[in-house]
Amino acid sequence: MGHARRRPRLPRAGGALSGRTVIFGAGPAGLAAAYTLARAGEAPLVIERSGVVGGISRTVEFDGYRFDLGGHRFFTRFPEVQALWEEVLGGDFLDRPRLSRILYDGRFFDYPLRPANALRTLGARESVACMASYARARVAPRGDEATFEGWVQNRFGTRLFDRFFRSYTEKVWGIPTAEIGAEWASQRIKNLDLGVAVAQALRLRRRDTDVTSLIERFQYPRTGPGLLYDRMAARVVADGGEVRFRAPLTRVEHAGGRVTRAWTGETPLNGAAFLSSMPLTHLVEAMDPPAPEAVRAAARALTFRHLLLVGVVVDRPELFPDTWIYVHDARLRVGRIQNFGNWSPYMVPDTTSSGIGMEYFCSDGDALWTADDETLSRLATTELAATGLLGAGRVVRTHVVRVPRAYPVYRRGYEAHLATLVGWLRTLTNLQPIGRYGMFKYNNADHSILTALLAVENLRGAGHDVWAVNTDSDYQEIRRAPAPARGGAS
Ligand SMILES: Cc1cc2nc3c(=O)[nH]c(=O)nc-3n(C[C@H](O)[C@H](O)[C@H](O)COP(=O)(O)OP(=O)(O)OC[C@H]3O[C@@H](n4cnc5c(N)ncnc54)[C@H](O)[C@@H]3O)c2cc1C
Incomplete structure (x- = not known):
């Protein structure tokens, strides 16, 4: 893989495109591409499988409580991504303190x-x-x-x-x-x-x-990351683009090294260029004519982890001072515990209760992934109590969110499978995979967005190797110059 040495600007105007761009997925990457294109007067079409924007960075709300799927710190070393966030969020981009600890063997360790x-x-x-x-x-x-x-x-x-x-x-x-x-x-x-x-x-x-994780402040949208993506989608539409919901990409027709047409169900979608932030493995399966068997086999060999979030409302405020806690304790199945009121006070509707996120990671076939909401709520409640964090508080409500394919798994040997996919996809010259699962990369939101911005520049004739994002040393996470930073597994 090559290296993306050139630093992109946030594309604005520039050469007119030869036709419409169709984007698969309205998560951070798909929306960043759409937003940039729409701002430049190039009305893009975004098709989104679900009924909401934001992908795995969306904010879920129930009864006035907002839950971020995992807790998304906003940090980037890429000025164009920072500029985009600030442009969209304006004064609603909060600077927040971070406190987190590790729970191990029944004891809390300060973290850092x-x-x-x-x-x-x-x-x-x-x-x-x-x-x-x-x-x-x-x-x-x-x-x-x-x-x-x-x-x-x-x-x-x-x-x-x-x-x-x-x-x-x-x-x-x-x-x-x-x-x-x-x-x-x-x-x-x-x-x-x-x-x-x-x-x-x-x-x-x-x-x-x-070490970036020693940083103790981060940025966060006032009401969670969903605020950013809602605004971006609204802007896309205001600028003449379209975000079509409940419109999964189902088929990609290609011939002569180009995508000729995409389909959502029975509806054909014509475009000059296609950007895909949907799961890379699903994209390959949607090819018509089918991708070579070796490529499809490589897609099947790539695995992923799901995230299960149990949102828990507790009838006490200030249960604990952390933004989140890593649970290393092997006796508990929960991996991380979020305290969303500490991410932003606007995540909780009042000052008398708390919104807690219990995060579980699982795979297809795990009993946890197929467990019903009641079982999961019971587990989360029991485990929250077992940590001692609940204190005298009472769990008054729970809400289960299942997030499929949250983590591309870097199992030994996955690189060879990915290289097979990438090699074949590169032969389709007007199709660019972008984003996290779209490229099967353990990308944070800023990397996902950067791939989208680079892909848009490529539409205008730039020659970025989008696959190099997060593999080039420039993109490493250890910070050597003063800049905000993040750390930990996300
Ligand atoms: C637990 C957790 C914590 C994280 N914490 C952080 C953090 O602190 N900071 C940070 O920067 N990043 C964090 N991330 C990473 C961040 O969530 C991702 O990088 C980002 O959401 C990826 O954006 P994306 O657009 O590439 O993909 P996604 O967010 O996955 O969006 C893809 C979109 O495509 C849609 N789609 C799927 N299939 C189809 C189809 N067939 N047709 C049409 N649409 C389809 C999906 O519904 C979705 O809306 C975290 C991730 C997780 C899981």
Whole structure:
């Protein structure tokens, strides 16, 4: 894969396109492309499978309580993405403090770790054992560097790995850490993990590495990310574009190396160019004539994780001060707990209650994924109580949201399958995959949006390799210059 060295501007006007652009999916990527095109007077058509915009970045509301599907910090190193957010959100873009902790073995660790807290919480004996294990790993690394497990063990030691990396990672990905490729670790683990923090606390790592997850402020739309996407969609329509709901892409006709027509059900969609933020694997399956069997087999080999969010309303305010808590405790199935009133006070309709998000990660076939709402509500309520965070509060309402395909899984060997797909899709010259699942990349929203902005520039004749976003060193998450930052698995 090449490297996208050129830094794009937020495209405004520019050369007129030769025809309409059809965009599959109204999530952050699809809407960013549509917004940019519509602002430039190029009325795009967006077809969206569901009835709402925002994709997995949407904000769900029930009874006045707003729930973000996972808690989306707004951070970007790309000025054009920041400019877009600010343009759309104006004064509704809040600067928020972040507090988060890790729950492990029934104890809360400050996150980022503070030395006194870490030592007190781990205990002197355990701290020394972690240090010894870390020293052994540094002197004689033994892990297989190709795997997440080996990569992390070599850098932090087996003991820290077992305590602070294994259980949470396996909750998120649903496979043993030895089966997860090191690419994910090398891209994301630097952003933050307790291992880094413990090591820093114990002075095992120098403090000059600016680890993004130590940042304690972030930006957030007043009423959640959905506010951004609602406004973008409204603007697309005001500028002459169209966002068509309950219109899934079902078929892509192609001939001679070009997409000739797309279909939603029985409705044909003509266009000169096509941008796809729908799942890459589904796009390949929609090809007519069908993609070669090797390409379809590669699509079937790519796996994903679903997210289950149980929104929980509790009849007490200020249950805990964190924005979110990572639950590393293997005895609890919940992976992360969000406190949405701390993301923005406007996420909760009053000052006497709390809106909590219990996040579960699962795969097809997991009992959890097919469990009914009542079972999930009971589980979330029981587990919230088990953490001790509920205190004297009472759960008064719950709301279950199922988010399919939230995480593309970087299982060892996935790169070869993805390369097969990408190689074939590149032969269709007027089709550009964009976004997170659209490109099967573990992209944050800003990366997803950047791919859309680059793809729009390509429509105007630029030669960006959109696939390079998040693989080029320029796009790495470790921050070396003063800039806002984020960390942690999202
Ligand atoms: C738990 C969690 C936490 C996260 N936290 C952060 C964070 O803190 N900060 C951050 O920047 N990012 C975060 N992200 C990542 C962010 O959510 C994604 O990068 C972003 O939503 C991807 O945008 P997208 O448009 O590529 O895809 P999506 O949001 O998935 O949107 C794709 C759209 O395509 C539609 N679609 C699907 N199939 C079809 C079809 N056949 N036809 C038409 N439409 C279709 C879908 O309904 C959806 O609306 C988080 C993600 C998760 C899961």
